[in-house]
Amino acid sequence: MDKISQNIQNVLAKIKEAAEKYKRDPATITLLNVSKTKPEQMVIAAYQAGQRHFGESYAVEASEKIENLKSQGYNDIIWHFIGPIQKNKTKLIAEHFDIVESVDRAIVAKRLNDQRPEHLGILDVLIQVNISDEEQKSGCSIDEIDSIVDEIQKCSKLRLRGFMGIGLDTEDMQLIDSEFQKLHGLFVKYKEKFKDFNILSLGMTNDLEIAIKNESTQVRIGTAIFGAREYKNK
Numbered sequence: 001m002d003k004i005s006q007n008i009q010n011v012l013a014k015i016k017e018a019a020e021k022y023k024r025d026p027a028t029i030t031l032l033n034v035s036k037t038k039p040e041q042m043v044i045a046a047y048q049a050g051q052r053h054f055g056e057s058y059a060v061e062a063s064e065k066i067e068n069l070k071s072q073g074y075n076d077i078i079w080h081f082i083g084p085i086q087k088n089k090t091k092l093i094a095e096h097f098d099i100v101e102s103v104d105r106a107i108v109a110k111r112l113n114d115q116r117p118e119h120l121g122i123l124d125v126l127i128q129v130n131i132s133d134e135e136q137k138s139g140c141s142i143d144e145i146d147s148i149v150d151e152i153q154k155c156s157k158l159r160l161r162g163f164m165g166i167g168l169d170t171e172d173m174q175l176i177d178s179e180f181q182k183l184h185g186l187f188v189k190y191k192e193k194f195k196d197f198n199i200l201s202l203g204m205t206n207d208l209e210i211a212i213k214n215e216s217t218q219v220r221i222g223t224a225i226f227g228a229r230e231y232k233n234k
């Protein structure tokens, strides 16, 4: 698993390089290790390389992984849910995660709040905004943000922390850049209004640098750390 440690060093170097290029402090950019579909041993390898933030997209698979790792003593991992949320999975997510980045409907916020076990305390949430015109499965439109914010404000166990965005799947970096600029503009507006609103989750393996250019505070990296994903049933 030395390979994973090497990959992490490479990603951290890229973050640092991009931060320097765009006059940012690299300490203001969190690396989220996206371990979806990857085995527990790979999470442990990244953990041993110093990583504590992990992202998962499939509620059932992730909950098992999280429980197994906790039972082995890995209790200080911060687990981020970043996948599309089906209504019937909100309970599992509320019971296992520390932060949910993919809230895109008011009903999902309400269910996460109602199903969050009291002893786990506050659940941090980001609103996932669909910034492209492309038909994406998840993410709310810009027009829908305010009604979701209103719902989250009513939820005593949820704390609104920021926005998450996924760049277009394209080679056209200028297009991604303009989308990220749009989301950053919105982020600045909401940051002025809401206390604790300070996470802009932007950037994956292929668009990390453009995300950092656009003030991302968290990059979500899977492939560059754990290698390509294999899906059994696809």
Ligand SMILES: *Cc1c(COP(=O)(O)O)cnc(C)c1O
Pocket (backbone or CB within 6 Å): 034, 036, 057, 082, 083, 166, 204, 205, 206, 220, 221, 222, 223, 224
């Ligand atoms: C899978 C996934 C990632 C990681 O993407 P890579 O291209 O493998 O770095 C990041 N964000 C979300 C929301 C994902 O689903």
